Amino acid sequence: MLLIPCPYCGKRDEHEFTYAREGHIARPTNGEQLTDAEWAQYLFMRKNPKGVHYERWMHAKGCRRYFNVARDTVTHEIYAVYEMGQPAPVIERENGR
Amino acid sequence: MVETYQRRSALAHLGLVARAASSSTAGAGVIMSEVPHRTIVNVRGTASDVAFSSAVQTATGLALPSAANTVSNGGVWQIVWLGPNEWWITGPDGEAESLIEALRANFAGQHAIACDVSESRAIIALKGAKARDVLMRGVSLDLHPRAFRVGQCAQTGLSRANVLLHLVDDTPTFEIYVLKSFSDYLWQWLEKVAADFNLAVEA
Amino acid sequence: MTQVNRLPHGGRVDSSKPLRFVFDGRPYEGYQGDTLASALLANGVVLVGRSFKYHRPRGILSAGAEEPNALIQLGQGNRSEPNLRATQIELYEGLVAESQNRWPSLTTDVGAVNSLFHRIFPSGFYYKTFMWPKTFWMKYEHFIRRMAGLGKCPTEPDPDRYDKLHAHADALIVGAGPAGLAAALAAGRAGARVILVDEQQEMGGSLLSDRQAVIDGVSAAQWVANALAELRAMPEVTLLPRTVAFGYYDHNLVSLMERVTDHLPPTSPEALNQPRQRLWRVRAKDVILATGAIERPMVYIDNDRPGCMLASAAQTYVNRYGAAPGKRAVIMTNNDTAYQVALDLVDAGVSVAAIVDARENAEGELVATARARGIEVLGNHAITRVGGKLAVREVEVRRLTGDGKSVSSDGRTITCDMVLSSGGWQPTVHLFSQARGKLKWNQDILAFVPDKLLPGQNNHSVGAARGAFALTDCLVDGFAAGTAAAHAAGHTEPAGSTPVAGAEPAHSPMREMWVMPSGKPLGHDGKHFVDYQNDVTAADVALAHREGYRSVEHLKRYTTMGMATDQGKTSNINALALMADLRGVAIPEVGTTTFRPPYTPVTIGAFAGIDKGDFLDPIRKTPLHSWHEQHGAPFETVGQWHRAWYYPKPGETMHDAVNREVKAVRTSVGIVDASTLGKIDIQGPDAAWFLNMVYTNAWSKLEPGRCRYGLMLGEDGMVMDDGVTSRIAENHFHMTTTTGGAARVMAWLEDWLQCEWTDKKVYLTSVTEQWAVIGISGPMSRKLLSEVAPDLPLDDQSFPHLSFRDGVVAGVKCRIFRITFTGEATYELNMAPSYAMHVWRALMQAGEKYGITPYGTEAMHVLRAEKGFIIVGQETDGTTTPQDLGMDWIVSKQKPDFLGKRSLQRSDTKRPDRKHLIGLLTEDPNEVLPEGAQIVAELKDKPPMEMIGHVTSSYYSPNCGRSIAMALVKNGRNRMGETLYMPYDGKVVKAKVTEPKFYDPEGARING
């Protein structure tokens, strides 16, 4: 079970949080001008990386804030948590892990 | 006409008053009671905005708690930290309307809100030497006295209910705020756990 | 027979406390402090079980958690438990145990015929046969299933209770041998919060079986006692004996299972007053793994005969339990540790016929001592035959050839009743590996040892668990790790100095020898067991190799090696080393299989703890719940809520009750508890903008005091929720959602505000439970309300449909919404929950003269269906657009954007012939279609038939005097008047397509 450092409440068990999918996917404001295929990219297509994943969590049983997490999808190591609206930090990893 | 006017607390149906009368707190490891009615006003605003914090201070006489997971109190009110831009102001029953009015007046021109949630929560007080032993069975937070001190609060899960825990004193006494619809479940659950620690019920 | 093999002295058992027990129907006696295994051995019982596949007679191999053979069905009736290891069962008065997997008895087991056919049952045989005739597999399988399995499942529910809790520690120390105790002392003295666990009943680990060791100038036993006394006195140290650390998960979460009462007679008051077992979930800053090492048996021919045992186990039985596993031992080894065993046995008066040492030049301090004590040492020898079937009688030994691959032709027979073997020690790296640490191979000790940690985990392996076998090293390791853990957690009180061990004999090198040649090709005569419990032999490993199952994972799955209840604790290394040899590669190249939780099997019931029955999932109750209960309402489950379903009067069926309730609403007045509706308070200057984005219709022009129905779509354009939202003030709205959708909608709205529209000024507060909701509906509702709320003007001008007013009802402040889900004039009274019961009773009392009728969710559903109102989740299923529902009218054409808008333009979502919501009237008006019935346009005499839709809602409508149904049907709106067919349950029902509005289609009744 992950131990997630909520940027507001501190470290809490994973069961207090809701996973809220891949982060940094902006909603197109020009939906009408996009093709169906372009719209599908936004709606459905995901990076799903093996390695660092920039994702959102919501502290559902705590402060109910959404925030970003950079987490390794193989080791589950959490590299960073940061508030909504902040840019994704670049994560340097040892030996290509 | 209508039968006599009656107000019921969330756990009234459990007959706690009668049970308290027949249970003794002497030697109890855990004492449970319901705190029936309390004003709770949800306040949202920008913590760093001085206009906002002083608006709250003017209405309550209290500063917003500066640290996460803490409660500030003094006088009639306490302010409970819920999140980076969210607090509860709690106080005696029946004060919500006037408090909200005062807050709204002070908030004029700001993006800040107050919303009455007094009636949505039941409050269960759990105290005694074994109170932590009971809570450990449902809370994954570290409640060790060095880690969770008097005056601290936390929103978390307690077994399968979401709660706000507040450590009021070092008896220890915990106040547990829970949505009313879950209060029957939570009370029964706590009672079942507390049965191993010599439970008494208090009115 | 009384304890024939009990030694006159020695051991930690309490001979002043005899305990009676029964094994396979026969009574025996043991002592307090015995395990079932030690007590059986003390009684001279060596045959304790049968193997899984061949039903070979088996004895006790080990003295601990690694036991593969001595599996026992413990206890009786609803407290019976299968597959327990005799080596871990603590003896108590009245214990009843049975051997398993044998019939009719342990000594004459019919299943042993398998052993006769063993030649055609090599690993994987079932993949090669039982395929003909094709239909016969189920018959073969039936037979195979009966043969398989070990113990029996109880047939009654478990009468015991379980406990579970969360805990936190600066250091969780697993294993209370010298390394763990030293760690605990160091960390505890420094002031850290420590949890020390050991799965055995007594703490001390290997020191409990050690008669030589001296620590800090006292005997090992005394040192353990001193250490435990000191630890017990420390308030921040928790000692948990009988507790296995079974799982190591992400971010240093370790699960423990404490056996609280398993050592007590199960129905004794002491046992019944406590939970049986306790599940601990410990989040530790540091985990110190002092889990010791497990001895490997040697793989020699017929090494499974009862009487074949691990050398260290015999030492434990003798030293710790005062029970001799036999009278005369032959010891087989490739390392020095078995020599100490021999010495201890001889000290205890057990004879050692010979030490058969595989090493070419068995020399060194311990060897010399053994020789000096008169023990025969046969260097460079192997055991080539084990005589005896139900018990060892003798062995034959032969000289090994230079390469160790074969033996001399002549042998010598030695009489003995036990064969003790030591093939070296494998550090107990299970938890380290579960934590996803990487192992490396250590050629000196021929074992895998911990190497690299996974980032995010923090643990330290100490002592034998990291391959440091000298007692001194264990103490030094442990003490240093304990100190470091305490320091890291900020505790720095002085901790004294590292415990000091007395002098230890130096150990000579081991010989790498994975299978003992017997003079015949493997598998030709006799069996070299690798995995005892699953009957996997060295020949099976060779077969797997031959057939291409060469990856260690294939080897495991093809032969089932390591998959038994012991998870291969004694067998995995031997098997993979054999495979390495066959493949001609180094052992680390073969690698280990994956270590997974649990370390030893753990009780399923403990995971439920007390969360059974109603605690499985909370039941959410409305403030009026007890009223509904008192009035006999059954409840409908909606999410976690229990909602009153209907209120049967004496003698009424559900159908009767619902009809009565539905009629009452249309003719007079009904009252309903609608408190479960989701409610969200929305405030801020951008609130109207926000609603415009999340709903399909327009909100800017809604006036304060007015209400509007809204439909919410997912970004995929599919209907997600609906509800009425009211404008309280310019920047203040009150939204309602469906009961089931409340939490989802709240999270959805927060998501958009917090993540996407961060510049918008809107705050949301969930107020679902701030307001109890009582609906009164029907032509008399206005009259009724006027009586309990005399000050409130109720005429259509002052209080029109789709508006709300604040007022006082029965003395209670209420917010009253005039909205309808029944089509009748309806007032939804919102008030503080603490007054809800009062208001409800007041309404019931005042309404009595109108025949006010409480109605439940079922009547509510019928009423809305009569009107053709949808229920999200019933008429929709995540694939339904507003257009499908015929609700185009609510989708704004003007708004530039709202959630879901773009998706409605996709080629499939804008198709005109999608499934449309329509009404269905069955040919027979009394026929009520089942919800979920499938619809076909062209009936065939048998399936398959093309389905064009399904019935979403279907009821008997007392107001229409017939059944009504709604359905989603392909191109339905263009099928009005068509007859469709519903084939189900062996019949076909015909129905005609209509508009999905069955009652008062013009909506004339809204004003009462």
Added chain:
Amino acid sequence: MKQHYSIFTLARNAVSYHEKWTEAWRSPDPKPSYDVVIVGGGGHGLATAYYLAKEHGITNVAVIEKGWLGGGNTGRNTTIVRSNYLWDESAHLYEHALKLWEGLSQDLNYNVMFSQRGLLSTAHTVHDMQALRRRVYAIQLNGIDSEILTREQVAEYCPILDCSPTARYPVFGASLQRRGGVARHDAVAWGYARGADARGVDIIQNCEVTGFKIENGKITGLETTRGSIGAKKVGVVVAGHCGVLAGMAGFRLPIESHPLQAMVSEPIKPVLDCVVMSGQVHVYVSQSDKGELVFGAGIDSFNSYSQYGSPPVVENMLNALTELFPIFSRLRFLRQWGGIVDTCPDASPIIGKTPVENLFFNCGWGTGGFKATPGSGHVFAHTIATGEPHKLAAPFALERFTTGYLIDEHGAAGVAH
């Protein structure tokens, strides 16, 4: 020619101490190029190769597997096989697979121990029951066996299930597919591998695909840890890893990889003769031929490639298990593990073409693809061989995420299985 497997050959080999068996499949070095390369040596990949050779005569084929055959989800699933899906498209596809299962052991001459012991899906609320009816009626009209059982019938069919009406989530009824059941998962991979190998397919283990060679939008080969390999066509069947492979080919998929956990109890004598699945009280369970109870949990919410999930998921499942089967409380669980499942927004697979010519993907089976193995391999082989989707596969094209024609099987897939 491969050695035939039967009781007779077993007996014959017994005489020679089983020393004459030959390898079930070869371990060749990769050739410089192949007509078709299948990436992923799970059940689906191996079945694809098998049917390419058997049905389409394409034998210059390699299966490239980064680890050991069947070590992905094929080797870690709860082995439930059924075809009772709601939508026509799925029902047809899974039924196609079920029919192949029924003759698979004979076809492969490898006993995959397919046991049609019946599959019970319980309903615990009124709403559950409605959804269940809808599904059963649809399945029946698709000509597939499925029945509705009342609570009493459930209690009779599976007596150890707690059917008391006072349970927190009482059993209201169940659907039963008698032809559903379980199979021996590893044997499926091995049987297909042996069958494919016998027809000339090269099975290459311990070889990871690290990149694609794409020229002018067309695949020409792949990079692997054992060098580059040319390929006219490539079929990617890597389950949880499909996102990684799609990334190598320069596009994205509507897929997220999540851990899904399962566990086994210690082996016991037979107590449970059918498969039981419950969506509300979330658990699915069967008893294997070796005697252990096999139960499955739900997916972890977060993306992961780790084959390790969170303990609460398992804890909840065990809690649910004791609720449905109170007699299991004193049993002990022996091992827990996780797999990486490729979840699609509509809980249906993706089979077919990709933006790269001659590169085909078969993925998105998520929590329920084991049952589809033979069918999936069969239609995918057709798709690769002909370059056009098999008619059963056509609705499952990647395209659907653009048009919106989703095949939402969340209801049918309510519990992972």
